[in-house]
Amino acid sequence: MTDAEYEIVNVVLSVSYKDVEFDLEKIASNLEEARFDPEIYPGLTYRISEPKATFLLFTTGNVNCMGAKTVEGAEKAVGKLTNKLQNLGFDVEEPEVEVRNIVTSVDxxxxxxxxxxxxxxxxxxxxxxxxxxxxxxxxxxxxxxxxxxxxxxxxxxxxxxxxxxxxxxxxxxxxxxxxx
The missing domain is CATH 3.30.310.10 (TATA-Binding Protein)
Structure with missing residues (x-):
């Protein structure tokens, strides 16, 4: 029906871990791919390569996930993040996850x-x-x-x-x- 072709280039999720406060300094010092400079930005940036995704974590327990090419990939990345946080001693359960934006290139x-x-x-x-x-x-x-x-x-x-x-x-x- 359609001649157009499209490719998803970025999936953005909002992720909410309930009743938790993140110690961003602790996370940054324990995760190699984490970057935290509170004088420049109040959130911590954390990247994973498989599936490819970037997270912005805030002390409030809110997280943004971006950079995945599929919703499933983004959700898998959130699962990996949750496991990492649990391994660091944070009492986190499965978070609330909501798709915020799917960016697509169209020809x-x-x-x-x-x-x-x-x-x-x-x-x-x-x-x-x-x-x-x-x-x-x-x-x-x-x-x-x-x-x-x-x-x-x-x-x-x-x-x-x-x-x-x-x-x-x-x-x-x-x-x-x-x-x-």
Whole structure:
């Protein structure tokens, strides 16, 4: 049905460990890939390579996970983090995990007339002097696709893969291609 191809490039999760306060200094001194400089940033950065993910940990027990290419990979990374924290003596259970954003690269295999799209669709933003892409917001959702003249796009704001596919279908069904 669709000619477009997409690839998930980043999954962002919010992770909440209940009733725990993290000693970020302790974590930083015990995990080789952890970086903590409270004078620059109040959170600790921790990277793992398999599955690839980066975490921002805060003393409150809240964590952001980013950099995974799948939701499953991000959730697996959170499981590894939980095990590491338990091994360091923190009393953490399975955290609450919520998908915040799935960032996707899209190739529509066609060119777009961004000025025409901006004139014809009310949920768009286009200011080529500031940014070369057009922001196309999907109605009734937090999903937006940044469209570029050459036919590439970046989909942001989706929490499920179905939302990405719906947004791509909407662009393909409603936006006229430039005749080459």
């Amino acid at each position: 529509f295999h066609r060119r777009f007339d961004l000025e025409e799209i901006a004139r014809n669709f009310h949920r768009t933003e286009y200011n080529p002097e500031v940014f070369p892409g057009l922001v196309f917001r999907m109605e009734g959702t937090n999903v937006a696709i940044l469209l570029f003249v050459e036919g590439e796009g970046i989909c942001v704001g989706a929490k499920k893969e179905e939302e990405i596919e719906e947004a791509i279908d909407r662009i393909e069904e409603t936006v006229e291609p430039i005749n080459s």
